[in-house]
Amino acid sequence: MATEPFQRARRPEQKEQRREAILAAAAELARRDGVRAVSLSDIARAVGIHKSALLRYFETREQIFLEVTAREWRDWEGEVTAALGEIAPGDAEAVAATLARSFVSRPLLCDLLPHAALNLERHASIDAVRAYKETSIGAVAAVADALADPLPELDDEARREAVSYIALLAGSMYQIATPPEPLARLYEEEPRLGHFLLDLEGRLTRAATVLIAGLREAPA
Amino acid sequence: MATEPFQRARRPEQKEQRREAILAAAAELARRDGVRAVSLSDIARAVGIHKSALLRYFETREQIFLEVTAREWRDWEGEVTAALGEIAPGDAEAVAATLARSFVSRPLLCDLLPHAALNLERHASIDAVRAYKETSIGAVAAVADALADPLPELDDEARREAVSYIALLAGSMYQIATPPEPLARLYEEEPRLGHFLLDLEGRLTRAATVLIAGLREAPA
Numbered sequence: 001m002a003t004e005p006f007q008r009a010r011r012p013e014q015k016e017q018r019r020e021a022i023l024a025a026a027a028e029l030a031r032r033d034g035v036r037a038v039s040l041s042d043i044a045r046a047v048g049i050h051k052s053a054l055l056r057y058f059e060t061r062e063q064i065f066l067e068v069t070a071r072e073w074r075d076w077e078g079e080v081t082a083a084l085g086e087i088a089p090g091d092a093e094a095v096a097a098t099l100a101r102s103f104v105s106r107p108l109l110c111d112l113l114p115h116a117a118l119n120l121e122r123h124a125s126i127d128a129v130r131a132y133k134e135t136s137i138g139a140v141a142a143v144a145d146a147l148a149d150p151l152p153e154l155d156d157e158a159r160r161e162a163v164s165y166i167a168l169l170a171g172s173m174y175q176i177a178t179p180p181e182p183l184a185r186l187y188e189e190e191p192r193l194g195h196f197l198l199d200l201e202g203r204l205t206r207a208a209t210v211l212i213a214g215l216r217e218a219p220a
Numbered sequence: 221m222a223t224e225p226f227q228r229a230r231r232p233e234q235k236e237q238r239r240e241a242i243l244a245a246a247a248e249l250a251r252r253d254g255v256r257a258v259s260l261s262d263i264a265r266a267v268g269i270h271k272s273a274l275l276r277y278f279e280t281r282e283q284i285f286l287e288v289t290a291r292e293w294r295d296w297e298g299e300v301t302a303a304l305g306e307i308a309p310g311d312a313e314a315v316a317a318t319l320a321r322s323f324v325s326r327p328l329l330c331d332l333l334p335h336a337a338l339n340l341e342r343h344a345s346i347d348a349v350r351a352y353k354e355t356s357i358g359a360v361a362a363v364a365d366a367l368a369d370p371l372p373e374l375d376d377e378a379r380r381e382a383v384s385y386i387a388l389l390a391g392s393m394y395q396i397a398t399p400p401e402p403l404a405r406l407y408e409e410e411p412r413l414g415h416f417l418l419d420l421e422g423r424l425t426r427a428a429t430v431l432i433a434g435l436r437e438a439p440a
Binding site (some may be wrong): 160182207 | 256308333334335337338339341342346349350353354357380384385388391392393399400402403405406410412413414416426427429430432433434435436437438440
């Protein structure tokens with residue numbers, strides 16, 4: 001991936017390029033192998049630099065992935081606010097499908113979400129965590145705002161609840177819906193054990209439908 | 221914790237005792253330090269046996285915690301079915317509060333839930349995973365059955381959805397609601413960054429209320 005392996009980046013634009021290369025490599029490896037499988041050494045190798053050089057850019061593996069997660073949140077925000085803008089007022093079915101698809105179409109974001117709370121936030125500097133929280137909360141708030149036109153009957157707080165609950169479910173459902181090979185075989189042999197989550201998009205759309213219906217019925 | 225450290229258990233009842241001691245030590249350490257922090261060596265040390273002796277009982281750290289999780293599911297099932305049996309038909313508010321409290325009062329179960337999908341199921345034998353899945357699915361099904369009297373308007377599938385969604389939210393909310401020390405300080409300084417989950421029981425009760433209202437409104 002790197003064009004100048006092992007060469008030290010000195011000028012600001014070179015440093016910025018290297019930083020971008022590190023984040024891109026981490027994202028690519030995580031897409032291929034799953035977040036849990038990617039180590040700092042894997043990332044350094046993919047970028048073509050020494051681990052010690054990588055540590056001049058990021059303090060920990062977790063800090064790299066926290067920044068990848070922040071970028072995924074921002075991309076998700078841009079994409080889903082645009083899609084919600086196309087929906088006619090009151091079409092809750094389209095909103096549920098759009099929100100569910102916005103996560104299912106971003107497996108890297110779904111994979112990262114539980115890792116963020118479980119691991120990433122616990123092994124990054126407080127400034128890195130603060131920046132991450134600002135981004136994730138900002139993305140949720142922006143998407144909640146974009147629900148005002150299609151779901152005018154929900155108030156600010158209810159819209160924010162909708163987005164937050166669906167994001168939490170997307171992260172936890174994704175882990176169960178993407179089992180490792182031996183577990184996938186077990187689910188094939190005994191569909192009863194896995195059926196609840198075999199269709200992630202269908203299941204998340206259904207959960208989003210239920211949540212939106214409930215938020216209409218049960219004001220806070 | 222062990223009364224005969226480093227002594228080999230030979231008779232079946234001794235083996236059973238040792239197995240129980242291992243599970244109890246793992247649960248106790250996880251309650252104190254969090255699941256993520258407990259290693260196989262920590263557990264062996266707490267039981268007073270060598271790590272190699274421990275591996276005669278369980279293949280991996282993850283298999284130990286998967287069995288701890290199964291036990292937590294069974295205890296949860298017994299407790300919550302009893303509590304649901306006391307609720308008058310139609311009292312959805314009491315159902316939401318009872319389900320939320322059933323998780324919040326079991327921090328070990330809440331902590332274990334995301335670890336189960338993220339790690340534990342991936343590092344245990346297929347037979348251990350099958351047994352775990354039977355237990356967790358059985359517990360969800362039993363609690364869904366126990367919702368038939370208090371929530372007669374929900375069908376089988378909707379009751380199962382209610383329990384499953386709330387369990388998924390409990391696991392993912394718990395991780396965010398129990399931040400490590402530096403993150404907790406950040407939330408104190410900037411409540412805006414953490415406020416959504418500062419009150420875990422209130423938040424989970426609210427989510428359960430919304431889900432039950434939605435399941436009443438939106439039949440599958």
